[in-house]
Amino acid sequence: MIAMEDLERIRDDLNRWHDWAYRRLYEYVEYKAEERGIAVTRENPEYTSQRCSKCGFTHGENRGGSDFCCQKCGYENHADYNAAKNIAMKSLRRSKKATGGGAPVGVRLNNGMLKPNGNYRTLSG
8 A cells, every 4th residue: 555645635835836746646656556456545644744653742843844853752753754654654544444454564664664553663673
């Protein structure tokens, strides 16, 4: 499964070229994934950049530009990477509900795996 941020809701914030580029990217990914039997989902990105992917605490001060630092647990990472982990988790949870409990084993992210229970494990450890 490929989970992508659904940018259609923020269309007013994007100029037409960006809207077109995002739509074309999504169509290409969906087309290629379908050829290989891979599902593609679009997830609502609301608060994903402010939510800690480690402990779940959501606060506006967690994100400062491209930096993410959780005000509760101290987890730090690149803000976009943290948001991507949250989007993957949303997709996992929705998939688990839709299939009556059967979710993928995990989601591959950069250098690790995100499990349906929210745990993250680096591939080297």
